[in-house]
Amino acid sequence: GDSVTQMEGPVTLSEEAFLTINCTYTATGYPSLFWYVQYPGEGLQLLLKATKADDKGSNKGFEATYRKETTSFHLEKGSVQVSDSAVYFCALSRTDYKLSFGAGTTVTVRA
Amino acid sequence: GAVVSQHPSWVICKSGTSVKIECRSLDFQATTMFWYRQFPKQSLMLMATSNEGSKATYEQGVEKDKFLINHASLTLSTLTVTSAHPEDSSFYICRAGTEKNIQYFGAGTRLSVL
Numbered sequence: 636g637d638s639v640t641q642m643e644g645p646v647t648l649s650e651e652a653f654l655t656i657n658c659t660y661t662a663t664g665y666p667s668l669f670w671y672v673q674y675p676g677e678g679l680q681l682l683l684k685a686t687k688a689d690d691k692g693s694n695k696g697f698e699a700t701y702r703k704e705t706t707s708f709h710l711e712k713g714s715v716q717v718s719d720s721a722v723y724f725c726a727l728s729r730t731d732y733k734l735s736f737g738a739g740t741t742v743t744v745r746a
Numbered sequence: 747g748a749v750v751s752q753h754p755s756w757v758i759c760k761s762g763t764s765v766k767i768e769c770r771s772l773d774f775q776a777t778t779m780f781w782y783r784q785f786p787k788q789s790l791m792l793m794a795t796s797n798e799g800s801k802a803t804y805e806q807g808v809e810k811d812k813f814l815i816n817h818a819s820l821t822l823s824t825l826t827v828t829s830a831h832p833e834d835s836s837f838y839i840c841r842a843g844t845e846k847n848i849q850y851f852g853a854g855t856r857l858s859v860l
Contacts, residue, residue, distance in 0.1 A: 738787055
């Protein structure tokens with residue numbers, strides 16, 4: 636079945652540091668890939684997505700590229716801020732409705 | 747602000763009692779509602795999918811009689827954990843979908859069964 640593996644946290648960074656969260660997946664066919672973010676006390680929000688190989692999703696300074704050859708969708712941001720402190724989830728979907736999630740990575744950015 | 751309100755955010759109950767978790771869409775009609783469960787440091791696991799006015803479709807391994815899902819209106823779905831036991835302690839999250847397939851998550855409910 637489908638599965639998503641993302642790097643374990645927690646990750647603690649200083650402001651303006653570079654952030655990478657690794658995500659790899661296992662799925663048949665060509666799934667859509669997503670990154671969701673959950674800020675403290677809030678629900679998960681879609682951060683970015685990519686629907687086919689070599690697509691790059693981007694939002695709020697975050698980027699991730701759909702790499703079919705390595706079955707990866709790593710999340711990156713060049714300069715993090717304290718407000719980026721959250722839990723980040725990688726997910727895939729082969730339909731528009733069912734999502735398979737990674738375990739989540741907690742990121743804390745210190746001023 | 748939040749477009750999906752999930753309540754309560756945290757509940758502690760005694761073993762053997764039932765707990766109801768509500769998920770409300772605040773400014774849209776949720777034609778589809780998904781309920782997830784998350785154990786510490788693990789993925790969100792889909793428990794069931796429900797469409798308004800229909801019976802919920804449960805994922806394999808999820809007990810229908812234990813996790814009762816009601817989606818009686820386009821703005822409210824409930825998950826009732828019946829006769830809760832300590833192993834039911836977990837984080838439960840709802841996700842509401844619109845006709846245009848726009849998806850919103852609730853903030854989650856942490857259930858602790860003593």
